[in-house]
Amino acid sequence: MNKTNVNHPDTLSAAITGSGGSGVVTAGQMLLKAVAAAGLFGLMTRSSGPQIRGGESAAMLRLGVKPVNNLDDKFDILLAFDWLNVTRFVDEIPLQPGSLIIRDPDAGEVPPELASDDIQVLDAPLKSLAKTIDGGRPNMIGLGILAKLLGLPEAALRQVAAEHLEKKGEKAVEATQACISLGHTQEWSELPISPLEPPHTPPVRWNISGNEASCMGAVRGGVRFVAAYPITPASEILEWLAPNLEKLGGSLLQAEDELASVNMIIGSSFGGVPSLTATSGPGLSLMMEGLGLAVTSETPLVVSNVMRGGPSTGIPTKSEQSDLNIALYGFHGDAPHLVLAATNIGDCAFTTQWAVYLSEVLQTVAIVLSDQSQGQARSIIEPPAEPKEAYQRLLAKSPEEENHYQRYALTEDCLSPMSIPGTEGCIYTADGLEHNERGTPSSMTEDHLLQLDKRRNKIDGFDYGEAWADLQGEGENCIITWGSSSGAAFEAAQRLSQAGVPTRALALRLLAPLQKQKQQNTLQGVSNAIVVEQNHGAQLYHYLNANQLLPPGTRSMAQPGPLPIRPGDVMAMMTQEADND
Structure with missing residues (x-):
């Protein structure tokens, strides 16, 4: 059977669920470490019930041969240790035709909210298999099965188990490795999910x-x-x-x-x-x-x-x-x-x-x-990049003339040297009152205006370079976004472009002060744009619109939490707007 996510054969999505104490988060964390050990990329988010402590939980992962910055539209695999209150996560773990549910028959039937004729079900006697190993745990059996289906080598899981459980002693490590191996060696007549292919030489990654x-x-x-x-x-x-x-x-x-x-x-x-x-x-x-x-x-x-x-x-x-x-x-x-x-x-x-x-x-x-x-x-x-410029604070030196130091001097670039307490001849008043150039409190109209201009112009006039935003793709369609919505926006733009709808995506990193001229230049030629963000009030949309930085007809896609914005939703919004135009 082919992998269900045919549009993106280089990624797979898996979710793990269970009640408190079943080891959901531990299994997820170990799986993610194994992903790194195998040289793949991955992302893991987690969710829990409303309890202050304990209760059901879910670990949601997306793995791939390329960088992964957001969850996919649907999940390919759901591994359930039990079904206690799992319905609380139904909206967060959407499945699709061909998705696979791995369940322990001893835990009961798949809840109707998840069951479907189009969903595959794989019976795995997790508890029974765990009992065959002294100190065995069902979650580690499940981890081995899941790793096999995802294409992760057993050696990577065993290595992670040794590192993760080192402090618990050799016996715990051996039991865990035995459980992983038992799960990983389970055989099926046909793999229900097409696995990933890790690189032969795993590179260094950050977890x-x-x-x-x-x-x-x-x-x-x-x-x-x-x-x-x-x-x-x-x-x-x-x-x-x-x-x-x-x-x-x-x-x-x-x-x-x-x-x-x-x-x-x-x-x-x-x-x-x-x-x-x-x-x-x-x-x-x-x-x-x-x-x-x-x-x-x-x-x-x-x-x-x-x-x-x-x-x-x-x-x-x-x-x-x-x-x-x-x-x-x-x-x-x-x-x-x-x-x-x-x-x-x-x-x-x-x-x-x-x-x-x-x-x-x-x-x-x-x-x-x-x-x-x-x-x-x-x-x-990959190890993250660092800014090209390492700016430092402008410090004052002892003035040659007594009482010459002006902490808030009106310089050409509106930046004035700041003294460190104890610097000879550089004493000044620093408080919340408006002040003149020396720092002396002042209520004079001229001082207030000059200092207001100074504080504004030093920020507006600074050259922030190219790090103000990230831009990917090209085309007359544009997805404008910020923050954690960027991953879904970039993936949506890439999918649309591959489907014949040329789309660029712009993610703002510097939100204030806005780089107005740079943004206007970046959006030249855009005839269809949406602003994507995860809030109810369309805050970025209204902010950019108030500053007249949006192409005519730009629409808002504002979706409040807690569900993440998914690439498919962004694509649907963009193509809808394109059709309407």
Whole structure:
């Protein structure tokens, strides 16, 4: 039987489900590690029920011989350890005619919500087979079966088992390897799924989450102090940085709340140390007054905001791109600052590193937007690129003349040297009040206007190079997007072009300030465009439309979370618009 995903024979999608304690996530993590060991690419997202702890869970993976940045439209394989509350994941694990369900007969029949005459069912006695091995576990039997169907070599699974369970002792490793081998050696008269073909010589790949990649970008950029308050789905940033910053001579402090966090990093940055905080939507709301202080005092800092479903507590464990408006407009007064968004898991490293550089050189706030689907998902990727330019903060030196230092001097490029506390002759007042060039508080109209212009022009006039966006493809059709929706948009554009509908895709990385002339040049010749984003209010669409940066007739495809945007949905929207035109 041929592989079900005939349009994309170089990828396969698999989901693993089961109740709490069945080892769903462990199996998924080990499978992803085996993907890397075999030299393939992969992406794993996870989902859980509404319980605070425990309960049913699902691991969703897409594997391929090329980079994988998003889930596919449908899943080729569903491995179910049991059926407890599995219907909660029906919308998240869409199957298609020819998809395969692997089930343990002892767990009962396939639920009617998943059963279909077009769906293949493979009976695998996971529990019975596990009992034949001392210390055997059904999830490892299932892992071996799944790996065989996907085309992963047994050696890669055995290697992963040895590494994953090393701390549990030799007996646990041997039992797990035996289970994997037993599952992998199961025979069928005909493989129900056409497997992938791993390369003969596996290259070096990274196995990393978006949150971990953001951490990597932060330390590469020079961040050495972090203050933050734990919040889902950004807490892993703190967990990774806490031990690793110390190895680089830095430190992390868990603050009592988000207000304390932002004020701590303002103080640290004022002292000369590049600083960062990590949060999600509710925490970003609390930080706004402090961020305004950083803007007006021209103190550089970075906020990594890992978005989740909102408003209020919303859906903490699910993804949504709904914090764009607060990132752009949440400050009171006129407060120019930077807003950036990573386009995929690996790009979290590049974008965060670039944000640190930009924040430092422009002496302002940089908000980096990722989301739960990026932050907590894991991916097998090539080592991510680094920004071409490593910008640094402009520091003041002791002036030759007494009382000559002007912290907020009106220079040609609107950037004025920032002194480190203790620099002789460079004392100045740094607070939230408007000020003159020396930093002395002032309510004069002229001082206010000059400093407003200074803070705006230094950002608007900076040359951001070509990293402002990613562009793929060409044609009169265009998909405009940002953040985690980029993967689906790029794949949709590629599929459309292959089908004879020339389509380009533009993913914005720098959302503020908008690179208006560059975007206008990029969109020349576009007659049919859609803006794709995962929120209910079409936030990017309205933002670009207000700035007159969309081709006439551009339509919005705004889909709120928690379900991901899939390439097929984008294709349907684009072709519908093309037909209507």
